[in-house]
Amino acid sequence: MESTSKKNYEFRVYPDEKSPKLFKSPILEVLTKTKLWIIIVLYSAVAIFWLWVYMYYFQGTAINLISLFFLGFFTWTLGEYVLHRFVYHKIKDASYDTGMQYVFHGIHHQYPSDEDRIILPPIPGLVIASVFLGVFYLMMGSTAFTFGAGFLIGYLVYISIHWMVHSKPAPSRFNFWWKHHNVHHYQQHDKAFGVSTPIWDIVFGTMPVKGRKTITILKK
Numbered sequence: 001m002e003s004t005s006k007k008n009y010e011f012r013v014y015p016d017e018k019s020p021k022l023f024k025s026p027i028l029e030v031l032t033k034t035k036l037w038i039i040i041v042l043y044s045a046v047a048i049f050w051l052w053v054y055m056y057y058f059q060g061t062a063i064n065l066i067s068l069f070f071l072g073f074f075t076w077t078l079g080e081y082v083l084h085r086f087v088y089h090k091i092k093d094a095s096y097d098t099g100m101q102y103v104f105h106g107i108h109h110q111y112p113s114d115e116d117r118i119i120l121p122p123i124p125g126l127v128i129a130s131v132f133l134g135v136f137y138l139m140m141g142s143t144a145f146t147f148g149a150g151f152l153i154g155y156l157v158y159i160s161i162h163w164m165v166h167s168k169p170a171p172s173r174f175n176f177w178w179k180h181h182n183v184h185h186y187q188q189h190d191k192a193f194g195v196s197t198p199i200w201d202i203v204f205g206t207m208p209v210k211g212r213k214t215i216t217i218l219k220k
Helices: 026-030 036-057 062-086 099-110 122-166 172-186 199-204
Strands: 009-013 215-219
Touching (some): 062 122, 122 172
Parallel strands (some): 009 215
8 A cells, every 4th residue: 555645645446346355264354344234224223222221211201202312313423523533534644544544444445335344344333332322321321322322323324325425326316425425535535524414524624625635546
């Protein structure tokens, strides 16, 4: 992989190929891939279970369930931005070609059409979801279950949009998301971190700048 400079980040991309194996173990390798429908079914079931726990075990009210669910849903959009900007990309220069950033995200940048690796696989995803639920519970007690369910469904909306913008051809109804996200992939890797909404790019000043280019895509 090519070395990079801060102003002209070079990255080789294979737009029509499947990504290579990450692990020699076939079991570990399978765990690095997933399909959209698997995640939708799994996380929807988890979200419904959390809502049931809140209503059945903690006698939550309908108004609290609805309001906290939508608050959690909106909070996810901020979580999406923060994770993408500060975890999936390196804080110093927004690069993603080595270390944890490559395993979790850089491989997607390098093989953007590999549908098996567009979405975080179930096991690490469920671990992260459990950590979030634990943090929410420490902060807000039993209401964490309905807030967390909204947060999780927000994630499902995000990954569904993300999967759609990388499908070929992208549906016309996703044209705005496609343009915004492809600027991040192919023109300005330090901008356009929001996928489901650009609201936090607007708030934090990371909206794409017309005519600006910080990345040179090297094709094979």
